[in-house]
Amino acid sequence: MSFLAPLFLLGLAALAIPVLLHLTQRQRREPVRFPSLAFVRRVPFRTTERRRIRDWLLLLLRAAAIALLVAAFARPFLARAGFGAAAAGAAREVVLLLDRSASMGYGERWDRALAAARRVANGLAPEDRLTVVLFAETPQAAGPATSDAATAAAYLAAARPDGGVTRFGPALELAGDLLEQSELPRRTVVLVSDFQQAGWNAAADSRLPVGTTLEPVSVSGDDPQNLAVTGVTLQRSPDEGGRVIVTARVANLGTGAVEVRARLGTGTQTLHEVRARVAPREATAVRFPAIALPAAPAPGWVRIDGDGLGLDDERRFVLRPIPRIPVLLVEPSGASAREVVYLRRALSIGRDPLIEASVRAAPSAADLALAAVVVLNDAPFPSGEAGRRLLRFVEQGGGLLWALGPRAGAVPEAVRAALGTAARSPADRLTDRGGALGVADYSHPVFAPFQGTRGGDYSAVSVYRYRRLALADSGRVLAWTDDGGAVLGETRYGTGRAMLWGSDFGNVWNDLPLRAVFLPTIHQAVRYLAGHREPAASYEIGNALQPDELVPGADGELVLEAPDGTRILIPSGTRAPLPLLRAGFYELRSPRGEVAVPIAVNLDPAESDLRELDRDAFLAAVAAPEGVTTAGPAGVLTAAERERRQRIWWYLALAALIALVAESAFTALRPTGTSA
Amino acid sequence: MTGTRFLDPTVLARIDNLELAARTVVDGFISGLHHSPYLGVSTDFAEHRPYMPGDDIRRVDWRVFGRTDRFYVKEFEADTNANLLVALDVSRSMDYGSGALTKLDYGRILAASLLYLSRRQRDRVGLVTFDANLLDFVPPSAKHLELCLYTLDRRNAGGRGDLAGPLEKIAEITRRRSIVVLVSDLYEDPAVAFRTLARLRDRGHDVIVLQVLDPHELEFPFDGAAPFEDLETGERVPVVPAKMRDEYRALIREHCETLARGLGQRRVDYYLAQTSRPVDFALFEYLTRREWLRLVK
Numbered sequence: 021m022s023f024l025a026p027l028f029l030l031g032l033a034a035l036a037i038p039v040l041l042h043l044t045q046r047q048r049r050e051p052v053r054f055p056s057l058a059f060v061r062r063v064p065f066r067t068t069e070r071r072r073i074r075d076w077l078l079l080l081l082r083a084a085a086i087a088l089l090v091a092a093f094a095r096p097f098l099a100r101a102g103f104g105a106a107a108a109g110a111a112r113e114v115v116l117l118l119d120r121s122a123s124m125g126y127g128e129r130w131d132r133a134l135a136a137a138r139r140v141a142n143g144l145a146p147e148d149r150l151t152v153v154l155f156a157e158t159p160q161a162a163g164p165a166t167s168d169a170a171t172a173a174a175y176l177a178a179a180r181p182d183g184g185v186t187r188f189g190p191a192l193e194l195a196g197d198l199l200e201q202s203e204l205p206r207r208t209v210v211l212v213s214d215f216q217q218a219g220w221n222a223a224a225d226s227r228l229p230v231g232t233t234l235e236p237v238s239v240s241g242d243d244p245q246n247l248a249v250t251g252v253t254l255q256r257s258p259d260e261g262g263r264v265i266v267t268a269r270v271a272n273l274g275t276g277a278v279e280v281r282a283r284l285g286t287g288t289q290t291l292h293e294v295r296a297r298v299a300p301r302e303a304t305a306v307r308f309p310a311i312a313l314p315a316a317p318a319p320g321w322v323r324i325d326g327d328g329l330g331l332d333d334e335r336r337f338v339l340r341p342i343p344r345i346p347v348l349l350v351e352p353s354g355a356s357a358r359e360v361v362y363l364r365r366a367l368s369i370g371r372d373p374l375i376e377a378s379v380r381a382a383p384s385a386a387d388l389a390l391a392a393v394v395v396l397n398d399a400p401f402p403s404g405e406a407g408r409r410l411l412r413f414v415e416q417g418g419g420l421l422w423a424l425g426p427r428a429g430a431v432p433e434a435v436r437a438a439l440g441t442a443a444r445s446p447a448d449r450l451t452d453r454g455g456a457l458g459v460a461d462y463s464h465p466v467f468a469p470f471q472g473t474r475g476g477d478y479s480a481v482s483v484y485r486y487r488r489l490a491l492a493d494s495g496r497v498l499a500w501t502d503d504g505g506a507v508l509g510e511t512r513y514g515t516g517r518a519m520l521w522g523s524d525f526g527n528v529w530n531d532l533p534l535r536a537v538f539l540p541t542i543h544q545a546v547r548y549l550a551g552h553r554e555p556a557a558s559y560e561i562g563n564a565l566q567p568d569e570l571v572p573g574a575d576g577e578l579v580l581e582a583p584d585g586t587r588i589l590i591p592s593g594t595r596a597p598l599p600l601l602r603a604g605f606y607e608l609r610s611p612r613g614e615v616a617v618p619i620a621v622n623l624d625p626a627e628s629d630l631r632e633l634d635r636d637a638f639l640a641a642v643a644a645p646e647g648v649t650t651a652g653p654a655g656v657l658t659a660a661e662r663e664r665r666q667r668i669w670w671y672l673a674l675a676a677l678i679a680l681v682a683e684s685a686f687t688a689l690r691p692t693g694t695s696a
Numbered sequence: 697m698t699g700t701r702f703l704d705p706t707v708l709a710r711i712d713n714l715e716l717a718a719r720t721v722v723d724g725f726i727s728g729l730h731h732s733p734y735l736g737v738s739t740d741f742a743e744h745r746p747y748m749p750g751d752d753i754r755r756v757d758w759r760v761f762g763r764t765d766r767f768y769v770k771e772f773e774a775d776t777n778a779n780l781l782v783a784l785d786v787s788r789s790m791d792y793g794s795g796a797l798t799k800l801d802y803g804r805i806l807a808a809s810l811l812y813l814s815r816r817q818r819d820r821v822g823l824v825t826f827d828a829n830l831l832d833f834v835p836p837s838a839k840h841l842e843l844c845l846y847t848l849d850r851r852n853a854g855g856r857g858d859l860a861g862p863l864e865k866i867a868e869i870t871r872r873r874s875i876v877v878l879v880s881d882l883y884e885d886p887a888v889a890f891r892t893l894a895r896l897r898d899r900g901h902d903v904i905v906l907q908v909l910d911p912h913e914l915e916f917p918f919d920g921a922a923p924f925e926d927l928e929t930g931e932r933v934p935v936v937p938a939k940m941r942d943e944y945r946a947l948i949r950e951h952c953e954t955l956a957r958g959l960g961q962r963r964v965d966y967y968l969a970q971t972s973r974p975v976d977f978a979l980f981e982y983l984t985r986r987e988w989l990r991l992v993k
Binding site for chain 1: 789790792799881883910913918922923924925926927928929931932933935940943944947948951
């Protein structure tokens, strides 16, 4: 219920008048003249008695009369159709959007939401029709539309909050679709939710059809308090056989500072416990002592003590050993140490993944069998069988990085044919003090880390001499010099990749090794060419799982077992993404158990923030501009309906009149009491 | 207007029926039966007679000798009659009554009855009215009944009351031993009352205390919270009678009992008269009790 003239409600302060009248009535009476108060003063004085209200019925009648009059003047109206709709005789199409996101599990929100939903179901007129839609990230109708309150109650009884993230947009769109298909004259959307701030994207254009009444029902309550582990960072190092430092981000989303006890563990074992104090509306990093990395992927977790929302009190992750990328570094004979030191040093620095570089004068078959990437650092492409082995290596998935410096020589015909790449004679830019380097595509995995404005400046690199590359159509130019010559290109051969750099890494033809971008560029290139892609340490509810990323090359059928024990069979040859819908540890394994990979799934941190959105802005965005009426805070459908819902003031005024008459009668008839 | 209007015939008739018993019981009230506390010479002049040898020359009227050059001796009457001095408290607190009579009215009738009865016994009667001060003083005399009644009639309630000061003045101005009847509501510290009344007693006066109280002062039957105003001081106090009734009753009862006990110990006669009772009944009751006390003594 709302009021058209709520300022009149200030008149409720007048309720104090009859109370004060009752309390002070005795004080306003004529004083009782008494010979001497000597003995009266000697009796202990009791003030409470003076304030005790007598004649409760009289007081209640007066207070009721005032309250009813004030309420009548405030012009109350019913926000919900209720009996008014039944009286109207017009059938309604009602869509009940029931938020079942993870945040609805906080405190008693879900109980309140169910109660509100049941009220909607019970308020249906026989000709009304109700569709219950449960939504979190995606909306889903609980069943066909029904006019039967019992059926709707059954839908609600089966509903449970899941771990999803609140998204109002899709739910409103589905409600709009359902209403547009309805032939009933009146349309209502009842939105029962905690109206979480993170659930609404103001930029989204989710509007209800014209003529729809939106009734928001908030179950958020006041001042929610929540602590959450919103993230975990794993810092691995190869020292001592592999160790990892786990740092958890603990956020205090409430309004009071909290002392937090955070525990780190793997499996069922708690390894470390750290306490920290978190200020309100802030987050702190909880750093645990280093622990040993497992030899195989193993589940780990960080937990804090439980609170109102338990789903975000634990952050799960998978600990994996540090991956290794074996690199075969081929250097030309006769190269000075000054020329090769830059690349050697760059390859020796990588720790996660660990780059293991082996320097050879020529790649042997055994070397290639162990290597993931071959780097020809200004060395000529091997000739003969060695060259063919190297091409096969690439063809079978290996990576090749060839720096075509002064000693590299020409590109052999076989290589040109296989890789579709040629290199012209060196172009000299000494006369104009070198050409600048320009990256062609920052979206390429090698250059993606440098996309930001401060991510790296390749234009500062001076290229004094280079071989202009000529790539086949299948090839891709990654970098140019400022005179338009392609200096870095990529091509695919078989399942492998090859990158050709038309200059050197020895600070002879260019000064790239002296630039800050050199080291990360080499590391990115090696990772890319090795096909290095480490699975995520954890996923969030609603993410899709790509089985191939976890079990590359597994052709047989796989089984995905959810935290609740349900199993999904992934047939051989079918590798469609699978949604992860439950928080906890999934396991992806082969039927016989040869492969078993844990998968950590957590609640989206956005769901941990329980703050409520600006309801007015939300309703305005949903309703604007074509006249969706929002009920609850304000507004109704039609003038007739509005008039019907405001009619209640007549009854209030009549009740006030009756109360006043009764008060007068009671005052006249009541005994006046003794003489004092 | 005279004070005779106070003399209710019914009251006096009732008292008359007791006259015979009272004459034998009440010391000082009934002429001829009591022993005058001041044996010897009366000051009420009756007649002159010629001097006879043996007469006390102090009784020669020298003014008559100066006019007639003969010796005449003054004759005085009723040597055995006593002085009755009624001290009536007319303070503001006496101007209270829940019934037909205020305490002051009741005290007036009571005082007039006593004066009249005494005068009928040929006692000398006098009157004092007081609040915190002496307001009227009619010295005891065989001829002062009318004056006393007149004074009683015209006297209205005064201001704040006090017992010690007026009684001390009475003690000073009443040299002849008398029967002093104090009519008051006695809102006074009992210790003060004891001290001042004992002083009167010590001077040879026979002291009788008639405490006049309204039934509401004893029962405190009020209901409903209300401010109570002190008649004498004007002070107002919020009072919840229902909550304090029992304690008030206990206090006033204790006060009266303290007075009765303390005055008895000091050989001061005490009687509590409630204005709800008829005046004649109060007199009858008092006199009956006084007779019993005399028998006990």
